[in-house]
Amino acid sequence: DQQVKQNSPSLSVQEGRIxxxxxxxxxxxxxxxxxxxxYPAEGPTFLISISSIKDKNEDGRFTVFLNKSxxxxxxxxxxxxxxxxxxxxxxxxxxFGNEKLTFGTGTRLTIIP
Amino acid sequence: ETGVTQTPRHLVMxxxxxxxxxxxxxxxxxxxxxxxxxxxxxLELMFVYNFKEQTENNSVPSRFSPECPNSSHLFLHxxxxxxxxxxxxxxxxxxxxxxxxxxxxxxxxxxxTVL
Numbered sequence: 556d557q558q559v560k561q562n563s564p565s566l567s568v569q570e571g572r573i574x575x576x577x578x579x580x581x582x583x584x585x586x587x588x589x590x591x592x593x594y595p596a597e598g599p600t601f602l603i604s605i606s607s608i609k610d611k612n613e614d615g616r617f618t619v620f621l622n623k624s625x626x627x628x629x630x631x632x633x634x635x636x637x638x639x640x641x642x643x644x645x646x647x648x649x650x651f652g653n654e655k656l657t658f659g660t661g662t663r664l665t666i667i668p
Numbered sequence: 669e670t671g672v673t674q675t676p677r678h679l680v681m682x683x684x685x686x687x688x689x690x691x692x693x694x695x696x697x698x699x700x701x702x703x704x705x706x707x708x709x710x711l712e713l714m715f716v717y718n719f720k721e722q723t724e725n726n727s728v729p730s731r732f733s734p735e736c737p738n739s740s741h742l743f744l745h746x747x748x749x750x751x752x753x754x755x756x757x758x759x760x761x762x763x764x765x766x767x768x769x770x771x772x773x774x775x776x777x778x779x780x781t782v783l
Contacts, residue, residue, distance in 0.1 A: 596777075
């Protein structure tokens, strides 16, 4: 049973437009959510996170939105740049005392110049 | 110098071979992890070490044997693997303490192919 789901395996977006990556989770005990970005032949790198006490966190071009009632989070990238082309993983943890991360399957984002 | 380094980056081995993957972290973290990434699957947690003590073994077959001699080094010993064990093996580290919430720093991975 997959507790963190990324239902879109791939996404293509024109350069300069907004990229929206989605993630759904089933475990209501999750209270901390992260996005990781992975280039080919490299390990994932941390991008942005959000605690369940917030519904939005912004860092430059990247914004993560959390809808707890829908158990849904999304990552917005605006404006999208060619260097954003990568695989994006959503991850969740149960917070203090249960820091183990559960990952989604990833979404491959391609930015079209 | 990257915070988490893994060697080798690529490894091809037969099913009867014995090999080891090595991970070293330069971040002063107290926890280290092995993850497995297979095609079209989520990252799967294999082992967790906190202060050199194994705190999690996620039902991993015994043909995978971890070793953590100190908080900076982590090994994954491999023996009599199967072709379905071919995957990218990722090492990660984090600073686990009260209030921290699991931000992992990953190495670049070791791509394993079992023939």
